[in-house]
Amino acid sequence: MKKITLRSMIVFSMLALGACKTQTQKSSAAIYQSDAYIIYPDSVVQGNYVAQARSATELTSNYQSPANAFQNPRITFKFAINGRDNEMKSGTDHHVTCLSGDCETPVITFGQQYNDPQAVPSEAFLEEGTQLKVRLSMKPMLDAFAKQGYYETPTGDKIYKEDFKGVYIAGATDPLSWDFDNLGGKESAELKDTNNDGIYEITLTLNEKPEERQTAQQWKMTRDVAAFPQYTSDYPLTDALYNLALEEMINAVEPDSTFRTGKEWAGVWTRDISYSIILSMAQLQPKVSKYSLMRKVKDGRIVQDTGTGGAYPISTDRMIWATAAWEVYKATGDAQWLRDTYAIISKSLDEDMLNAFDPETGLVRGESSFLDWREQTYPRWMQPADIYASENLGTNAAHFQANRVAAMMAEKLGDQTATAKYNKVAERIREGINKHLWLEEKGYYGQYLYGRNYKILSPRAEALGEALAVIFGVADAERSATVVASTPVTDFGIPSISPQIPGIPPYHNNGIWPFVQSYWSLAAARAGNENALTESISAIYRPAALFLTNKENFVAANGDYAGTQINSSNMLWSLAGNLSMVYKVFFGMHFEADKLVLKPFVPKAFAGKRKLTNYTYRGATLTLEMNGYGNEIKSITMDGKPLENAEVPANLTGKHTIKIELANNDTGGEVSHQQVYTSPEAPKVSLQQNTLSWPEVKGAVAYQVFKNGKQQERTTETRYTAAADAYAEYMVLAEDQNGVTSFASEPVVVVPAKYKVVYEMEKFAPKSTFSARDFEGSGFVEISKQKNTSISMPVTVPADGLYAIDFRYANGNGPINTSNKAAIRTLKLGDTFAGTIVLPQRGDGEWNNWGYTNTVQVQMSKGSHTLTLSFEPNNENMNGEVNQAMLDNLRLIKID
Numbered sequence: 001m002k003k004i005t006l007r008s009m010i011v012f013s014m015l016a017l018g019a020c021k022t023q024t025q026k027s028s029a030a031i032y033q034s035d036a037y038i039i040y041p042d043s044v045v046q047g048n049y050v051a052q053a054r055s056a057t058e059l060t061s062n063y064q065s066p067a068n069a070f071q072n073p074r075i076t077f078k079f080a081i082n083g084r085d086n087e088m089k090s091g092t093d094h095h096v097t098c099l100s101g102d103c104e105t106p107v108i109t110f111g112q113q114y115n116d117p118q119a120v121p122s123e124a125f126l127e128e129g130t131q132l133k134v135r136l137s138m139k140p141m142l143d144a145f146a147k148q149g150y151y152e153t154p155t156g157d158k159i160y161k162e163d164f165k166g167v168y169i170a171g172a173t174d175p176l177s178w179d180f181d182n183l184g185g186k187e188s189a190e191l192k193d194t195n196n197d198g199i200y201e202i203t204l205t206l207n208e209k210p211e212e213r214q215t216a217q218q219w220k221m222t223r224d225v226a227a228f229p230q231y232t233s234d235y236p237l238t239d240a241l242y243n244l245a246l247e248e249m250i251n252a253v254e255p256d257s258t259f260r261t262g263k264e265w266a267g268v269w270t271r272d273i274s275y276s277i278i279l280s281m282a283q284l285q286p287k288v289s290k291y292s293l294m295r296k297v298k299d300g301r302i303v304q305d306t307g308t309g310g311a312y313p314i315s316t317d318r319m320i321w322a323t324a325a326w327e328v329y330k331a332t333g334d335a336q337w338l339r340d341t342y343a344i345i346s347k348s349l350d351e352d353m354l355n356a357f358d359p360e361t362g363l364v365r366g367e368s369s370f371l372d373w374r375e376q377t378y379p380r381w382m383q384p385a386d387i388y389a390s391e392n393l394g395t396n397a398a399h400f401q402a403n404r405v406a407a408m409m410a411e412k413l414g415d416q417t418a419t420a421k422y423n424k425v426a427e428r429i430r431e432g433i434n435k436h437l438w439l440e441e442k443g444y445y446g447q448y449l450y451g452r453n454y455k456i457l458s459p460r461a462e463a464l465g466e467a468l469a470v471i472f473g474v475a476d477a478e479r480s481a482t483v484v485a486s487t488p489v490t491d492f493g494i495p496s497i498s499p500q501i502p503g504i505p506p507y508h509n510n511g512i513w514p515f516v517q518s519y520w521s522l523a524a525a526r527a528g529n530e531n532a533l534t535e536s537i538s539a540i541y542r543p544a545a546l547f548l549t550n551k552e553n554f555v556a557a558n559g560d561y562a563g564t565q566i567n568s569s570n571m572l573w574s575l576a577g578n579l580s581m582v583y584k585v586f587f588g589m590h591f592e593a594d595k596l597v598l599k600p601f602v603p604k605a606f607a608g609k610r611k612l613t614n615y616t617y618r619g620a621t622l623t624l625e626m627n628g629y630g631n632e633i634k635s636i637t638m639d640g641k642p643l644e645n646a647e648v649p650a651n652l653t654g655k656h657t658i659k660i661e662l663a664n665n666d667t668g669g670e671v672s673h674q675q676v677y678t679s680p681e682a683p684k685v686s687l688q689q690n691t692l693s694w695p696e697v698k699g700a701v702a703y704q705v706f707k708n709g710k711q712q713e714r715t716t717e718t719r720y721t722a723a724a725d726a727y728a729e730y731m732v733l734a735e736d737q738n739g740v741t742s743f744a745s746e747p748v749v750v751v752p753a754k755y756k757v758v759y760e761m762e763k764f765a766p767k768s769t770f771s772a773r774d775f776e777g778s779g780f781v782e783i784s785k786q787k788n789t790s791i792s793m794p795v796t797v798p799a800d801g802l803y804a805i806d807f808r809y810a811n812g813n814g815p816i817n818t819s820n821k822a823a824i825r826t827l828k829l830g831d832t833f834a835g836t837i838v839l840p841q842r843g844d845g846e847w848n849n850w851g852y853t854n855t856v857q858v859q860m861s862k863g864s865h866t867l868t869l870s871f872e873p874n875n876e877n878m879n880g881e882v883n884q885a886m887l888d889n890l891r892l893i894k895i896d
Contacts, residue, residue, distance in 0.1 A: 031235070031605045032538040036491035036559065039538045042236040044545040046559070051545035053236040057221035057243055063546040064215075065562035071126040071207050073098045076503070077171030079110055079136055079191070082164065083184025084843070086157035087111055090380040091503065091681045093171075098206070099124055102131040107199060109137045110167070111154040126173075130206040136191055138167060139198040158774055160848065166190050167200055172505055175204065177565060178375055181817035184844075215561075219548045223247045228284055229615040231582050234608035238582075241544050245578040248550055248570045249284065258292045259285075262552055262568035270296045270305050271317055271370055274324035276576035279518055280583055282327040282591075289328050290337065293321060302348040304878050307372045309384025309840025310814055310822030311878045313355045316366030317395045319348065322402035326409065330591035333618050333650055342409040346418065349406055352399070353425070354874045355824060355836045361391060361449070362432030368448065369394035370464060370516075373565075374817070376508035377497055379682055381746035382450065384816060384840035389854045391455070392448040393437050394465030400429040401472040412593060433474050443486030445469055447497065452747045453804045453855055453895050454709030454729050459741065460679075461487045463494045464516045470523035477527075484527040485670035488677075492559035493539030494520045499677040499740055506555040507565040510676060513553045514540055518577025525585050525601040528631060529669030534603040537581055550574035557676045586610060587624055588631075596648040601631040602662060619653040628662030635661045680734040682743040692730055692748060693719040700734035704741065708895075727751045727895045754798055755894035761807075761887040764793045768886060772810060772847040775888045780810075783825065783871070784884040790870040793890060797860050802896040804855040805867070808888040809839045812847040816840075820878035823885040827856050828868040834858045837869065839885040850888055857895070 032039040037046035044051040051061040074097045079087045087110060096105050097118040108114045144151035145161040152158050168183040168190050170176060175188060183189055191200035225246040232239055252260045259281070261272045273281075273292045281289050296303045302321045304312035312318065325341040328334070356365045367387050371377040371394070374387060382390075403426035410418035437445045439459055447462040449455040466487050470480040488498040493512040500510045517540050524532035544550050547561055549569040554561045561567055583589045586606070588599035596617050602610075607629035615622045628634070636643045638658045648658070683694040683703065692705075696718055705713045705720050707728050713720065714735070722728060728751075731744035760777035765788050767779035781788060797803060805827065813821035823839035835856030842849045867890075877883050 032534055034491060037542050039541060044542050046546060049546055053240040056239040059219045059240050059545060059548055061217060061546050061548050065560050067560055067562040068128055068207055073124055073126040074120050075173050077169055077176055080168045080170055080180055080183055081153060081159050083168050083180060084157060085180040086153040086155045088113060088154055089684050098126060098130050098132060101127055104133040105135055107135045107137050110140060126207045128207045132204045132206055134169060134202050136200045137198060138200055142198050169202060173206055178504060181815055215547045219244055221247055223250045230613045233610035237545060241541055241578060242582055245550060245575040248575045251570050252572045253288055257288050258295055259288060259572055261572050263570040264568035268292050268295045270303055270321055272573055274320040275515060276573040277324040278327050279576040279580040281576050282331040283583060286328055286332050293325055296321060297344055300344060300347050302344060306818045306820045308367055308374050308387055308817055311820040313838060314367055314384045314388040314822055314840050315372060316352060316356045316364055317369035317398050319402035320398040322405045326405040330593055338409060338412060342413060345406050349402060351874045358391060361436050362428040363391040363396050364399045365389055365391055366395050368392045369398050371496060371508045373508060376504055379743040383851060385838060385854045388838045390448045390450040393445045393462050394468055396429055396433050397465055397468035397472055397474055400426050400474055430474050443482040451731060452729060456706055456709055456744060461498045463496050464519060467519040467523040470526055480527045484524050484529045484532050486672050488672050488674040490556050490674060490676050492556060493517050495556040499679045502678050502681050505565055506563055510556045511553045511564055512556045514543060514550060515573035515577040518580050521581060521585055528667045530603050530667040531669040532671050534605045535671060540578055540581060544578055550578055587612060594650045598646040600626060600660060602629045604629045604666060617648060618650055621655045623657045626660040628664050630662045630665035631667060632663035632665045633660060634663040679740050680736050680742040683732045683734050683745045685732050685745040685748050687748050690722045690724045691719055692722050694732060697734035699736050701737050702735045704733040704735055706731045722750045724750055727755060751893055757797060757892040759795060759890045761889055765791050770886060772886055774848045774850060781887045783887060785871060790868060793867040795867055795892060796864045797862060797892060799894060800861050801894045802857055803860050804857050804893045804895045806855040806891050807837060807853045808850055809853055810847050810850050810886040811839050811841050812843060812845050813882055813884060814841040815844045816842060821882045822877050823883050824875040824877055825869050826872045826875055829858050830866060
């Protein structure tokens with residue numbers, strides 16, 4: 001089929017109408033029903049698609065991805081020399097419209113926007129298998145190479161002739177991607193000059209229909225799951241999905257007895273295994289959980305997975321490992337595990353206090369937990385150093401709980417001093433989250449503080465962070481209820497962030513992740529919101545049933561697994577979340593150090609009988625039988641005798657039967673239903689003669705101007721007069737008709753020359769002979785674990801005040817988005833610790849790519865001081881061997 005004909009559209013409409021009729025006839029038996037799909041006791045119906053539980057060990061589904069049918073024929077793209085986003089300013093792209101079969105662009109000149117004038121009719125869609133030939137003139141670059149040996153791109157990126165590796169295409173339509181960090185060396189995205197005439201070309205096949213557009217149509221149990229708890233209920237669908245998850249859990253265990261992250265994801269990943277273990281793997285697979293957690297320990301510290309800018313401390317969510325380790329202890333009571341993991345956790349936390357803790361806010365710096373693809377959740381202008389300096393909700397919730405875990409472990413081990421120490425840090429983080437990240441007008445927390453020297457709060461909701469704040473008790477009972485009732489939820493579940501970011505394809509952006517949905521269920525249950533819990537459980541069961549596997553993610557806008565940037569079946573944390581609905585929600589299993597507490601919550605929609613047999617808790621084997629609905633227990637017995645406080649003691653042994661009768665109480669609860677919503681583009685602000693200006697932003701009705709982190713004005717103009725008498729850092733946000741704001745623009749700084757002091761680093765240490773260009777002054781200095789491990793820097797400042805100190809540096813030890821070779825150093829003023837300087841990777845082998853580190857703010861009096869930059873034990877990165885960067889200059893700017 002090359003084109004969707006009128007006839008096929010009519011047939012499709014009739015089928016949909018028939019499906020709607022079927023849904024209406026069966027609606028009285030529905031567990032959950034919305035405009036998007038219906039859950040029945042034995043099936044899921046979504047339009048023409050039906051998943052059916054044939055038995056507890058068999059499921060069928062006729063689901064096929066509709067991703068190919070309705071793709072937009074307007075293709076958005078841009079080019080990238082050496083794979084870097086260096087052709088035009090962020091948000092300025094090329095556009096071509098492919099309306100009738102194969103198409104070809106005119107010759108586009110690099111850096112000059114092409115905007116196809118063809119309008120797109122409302123009924124037009126991209127034909128399957130469309131061939132798009134893209135032609136690009138690189139003559140400006142080649143002429144510059146011939147004339148001066150280098151080319152400066154329109155974005156100011158200097159490319160030397162000998163460093164040119166290729167030109168690539170990025171975009172929003174598959175197989176294109178906006179993932180610039182992974183473009184370099186990607187043959188499928190590289191344009192070629194086969195005629196040596198300066199015209200580079202590539203032919204792309206758009207709207208392909210690969211086999212993965214259709215899932216398996218049947219699942220039958222093939223693994224023996226008898227060793228694990230057996231679950232039965234009045235709902236054949238949930239029983240079958242439970243068994244599917246058990247089978248996929250077995251598939252997820254590697255021959256070396258560690259967890260595999262997903263079918264497409266080999267290896268052990270710190271955050272993936274940790275979130276999975278917390279959800280259910282500590283209960284079901286304690287030994288595998290232990291092996292997997294210890295695989296992520298190196299030199300006695302928790303390993304941060306490779307990631308943005310060279311991983312730690314740009315990313316700091318490794319500390320969720322602590323909560324997983326504690327969950328394993330609570331499930332097993334293994335005293336040696338407690339001692340071993342406490343030493344690892346305390347060492348890692350103590351390093352984080354030096355490397356990532358912000359004493360001003362009480363928050364921990366670092367990237368969003370799990371949302372580690374920077375373009376998917378951060379403004380494009382934010383470099384890894386900016387992400388390090390940001391302070392995120394989910395990551396701070398993880399650190400709050402890690403400190404609480406350390407305190408509880410220390411208490412068990414009899415160390416009262418450490419107990420008090422970690423409880424104090426936890427409380428500071430809790431206070432910081434509630435003071436700096438809470439959005440009173442929205443009823444939930446903002447995602448992160450971001451900016452440069454003065455930060456503002458991004459008002460985006462972050463689903464995992466919101467859930468963790470509730471589950472871990474960062475939010476009190478009143479706020480927890482408000483968070484669950486107010487955070488935006490779409491037809492297919494809770495998106496990872498809300499609102500969405502324009503121009504970014506689905507993955508974290510415009511994406512729903514079942515494991516996050518599972519944590520949202522736990523939050524809804526803790527907050528006592530029955531309606532939110534019913535919807536959330538349904539949002540977990542729908543995709544697992546239709547896709548016949550526990551997928552990694554799916555598109556928030558349409559509920560389809562095809563269309564996200566990366567996806568995997570048999571995903572560990574997704575299947576762990578599915579299982580947790582039985583253990584942690586329905587039966588309400590809550591582990592404590594010396595007991596198992598039962599706090600069941602069965603929404604009325606799932607009322608009825610359920611039974612769990614062969615459940616192992618330490619030395620006991622339990623059978624649990626439960627009837628009714630609600631979150632209050634009417635009666636509970638163990639072996640026919642009342643079970644006090646619904647608690648199972650940790651020293652229980654042997655076989656026992658627990659029977660629970662629920663009180664059939666309704667708790668209700670509000671849910672904030674919203675359609676998938678996209679915020680405006682961020683303004684692109686420039687400064688000329690103390691006047692800020694920016695082009696109009698599509699859909700914006702006003703602009704918010706911030707100075708030094710505080711809003712100065714809301715204006716409909718596209719210009720603003722900047723102050724020139726003192727340091728000022730400006731950010732501008734676009735606001736749409738619904739009051740939704742864009743990301744802030746990249747900060748624009750105005751600073752009087754007298755308040756800015758720059759020192760060339762070669763004044764303080766020997767010049768490096770390393771091969772690099774584009775440095776300032778007469779040279780630069782190399783720092784590593786062997787060279788210049790301590791540099792003394794005498795400086796003089798012109799006045800008393802608060803100074804922002806940073807360094808111009810290069811780090812070509814790895815890509816901007818992976819590896820683990822971020823350089824870390826300690827900055828001191830005299831003998832006093834001032835802060836941590838982080839020098840993230842800026843590109844593999846790109847030693848001519850200079851940028852600035854994070855800033856450390858220090859109060860200094862007028863006159864002379866001595867600064868020291870040194871490599872300390874806490875500055876070890878995740879690589880352990882390579883901790884290297886080049887330092888060009890030192891900059892001190894008076895900001896207050």
